[in-house]
Structure formats: structure tokens, C-alpha cells
Amino acid sequence: MVPTPSIAGLVLTAGSGGLTNHQTLIDIDERLSSQGVAVLRYDFEYRRAGKRSPGRADRLVGEMTETIEAFAASLDVAPNAIAAGGRSMGGRVCTMAAAAGLELGGLVLLSYPLHPPGKPDRLRVDHWPDISAPALFISSDSDPFGRPSEFDEHLDEWAGPVETLWLTGGGHDPKRIDHRAAIVETTESWLTNLSRN
Numbered sequence: 294m295v296p297t298p299s300i301a302g303l304v305l306t307a308g309s310g311g312l313t314n315h316q317t318l319i320d321i322d323e324r325l326s327s328q329g330v331a332v333l334r335y336d337f338e339y340r341r342a343g344k345r346s347p348g349r350a351d352r353l354v355g356e357m358t359e360t361i362e363a364f365a366a367s368l369d370v371a372p373n374a375i376a377a378g379g380r381s382m383g384g385r386v387c388t389m390a391a392a393a394g395l396e397l398g399g400l401v402l403l404s405y406p407l408h409p410p411g412k413p414d415r416l417r418v419d420h421w422p423d424i425s426a427p428a429l430f431i432s433s434d435s436d437p438f439g440r441p442s443e444f445d446e447h448l449d450e451w452a453g454p455v456e457t458l459w460l461t462g463g464g465h466d467p468k469r470i471d472h473r474a475a476i477v478e479t480t481e482s483w484l485t486n487l488s489r490n
Contacts, residue, residue, distance in 0.1 A: 299488040300398050301374040302331035304361050306383025308404070308466075310345050312336050315380060316468070317403065320477045330484065333364050337383075350386055358390045361397070371396070376484060378402050378429075381438070381465065385417060388428075392420035399487050400428040401480055404465050407439025407447070418447045425453045429483045431476055433463040456483060 303325060307313045313334035322332040337356060339347050347353055357377075365372045377391075378384040378401035385406055391397050408415050428451060434441050441459045448455050458479045460467050467476070 299374065300330065300376050300484050301368050301370045302333065302364060302376070303401065303484065304333045304335055304364055304375060304377040304379075304387070305401070306335050306337065306357070306377075306379035306386065307340070308379075308381035308383060309347050311380065312340055313379070317473050317476055318379065320473050321401075321480055324477050324481055325484070328481065331364075331368055333360075335360050347382065350382055351389060353386045354389045354393055357386050358393070358395050361387075361390070361395060373398050376401055376487070380404055381406050388424060389420055391426050392423040397426045399484065400424070400426055401483075402428060402430045403476065404432050404436055404467075405430055405439065407443055410437035413443065416447065418450055421447070421450045422452050424451060427454045427456075427487060429456050429458070429480065431458040431460070431479060433460045433465065433467050433472075435462055436465050438465055 305313060305318050307315055313336050318334055322334055325332050337347060337353055361372055361375055361377055365375050373396040375397060376399035377387040377397055380403045384402040387400055391400060407417060432439060460472050460475060463469060463472050
């Protein structure tokens with residue numbers, strides 16, 4: 294297996310109705326930027342246009358792929374030196390881009406929407422076996438979009454290595470200061486370890 298190069302940059306996206314001015318994403322950006330990792334917080338075009346609904350997530354895959362490839366080119370690295378992800382739908386779109394063939398260095402998945410609330414049968418895991426990039430999943434143990442026990446049933450379907458952090462409480466959007474600190478610390482440590490391997 295060819296080793297993953299050092300992670301040169303991270304692309305972060307927001308949930309379907311949010312923007313990347315979300316405080317957790319800002320906190321990650323500030324910490325990693327201070328450590329010399331280039332960070333791009335990217336808002337999808339539909340959000341920049343003032344729309345709340347993205348429509349189907351798969352329609353955003355091309356936009357995300359182009360954004361990551363352009364960011365990698367701006368740093369003079371290949372996409373597999375870039376990690377990508379973000380909150381909820383944003384992270385999911387990044388996984389879909391990876392499953393479609395975009396070679397990434399890693400995926401940071403905050404509150405990944407395993408299924409719609411109250412609809413555990415509508416799983417969003419069909420593409421996981423096509424993803425070889427390492428993944429970090431961070432979610433609350435009370436997230437209605439997927440609880441740890443539900444993730445545990447499917448994480449072995451992910452083709453690449455997986456690490457997890459389950460926060461106590463906080464729902465789909467953990468905002469407590471200690472939650473945000475744990476997210477930042479874990480993300481930084483995980484990306485640092487990726488660069489060392």
C-alpha cells in the first residue's frame with residue numbers, strides 16, 4: 294500500500310442549512326492554521342445564493358470535487374494530501390465525492406447523518422465500501438441522525454481505517470465549550486497522526 298502523504302490542507306463544509314461561520318468549524322480552522330495546516334471553509338453555492346435547501350446531496354458532489362481539486366492545486370499538492378469533511382450533510386457530500394473516485398488523505402465527519410431522524414431504515418452507508426481514505430467520525434451519543442450503537446453496526450463497511458469520538462449529550466449540533474474543545478483536539482491529533490503514518 295502506498296502511504297498517504299502528509300496532510301497539507303483541510304476543506305471544511307457546513308450542514309445543509311448552515312454556513313461555515315459555525316463556531317466549531319472556526320475553532321478547527323484557527324487551531325490548524327496556527328499549526329501550519331492550510332484550511333478552506335467552503336460554503337456551497339446554494340447557500341451563498343441565500344437558499345436554505347440543497348436539494349439532493351449527490352448534486353453537490355461535483356461542486357465539492359472541483360473545490361477540493363482547486364484547493365489542492367493552489368497548495369501544489371495532490372488531492373490525497375488534502376483532508377475534507379465538515380458538519381452533517383457537508384461531510385456526507387465529501388464521503389460521496391471520495392466514493393466517486395476523489396482520492397483524499399482523510400475525512401473529518403462531524404455529526405455524520407447516518408439516517409434521517411426517526412427513519413433508521415433509510416441508511417446513508419451504501420457508498421462506504423468504496424471509500425479507502427481514513428475517517429474520523431465525531432458525533433453526540435444523543436444525535437437523532439445516528440447514535441453510537443447504530444454506527445457500530447455499519448462502521449466495518451467502511452473500506453479504510455476508522456476512528457470515532459462519541460460526545461456525551463449535545464444532539465446533532467454539540468456546542469458546549471468542552472464539546473468544541475474535544476472536537477478540535479481530536480481532529481488536530483488525528484490529522485497529525487495521519488501525517489506521521
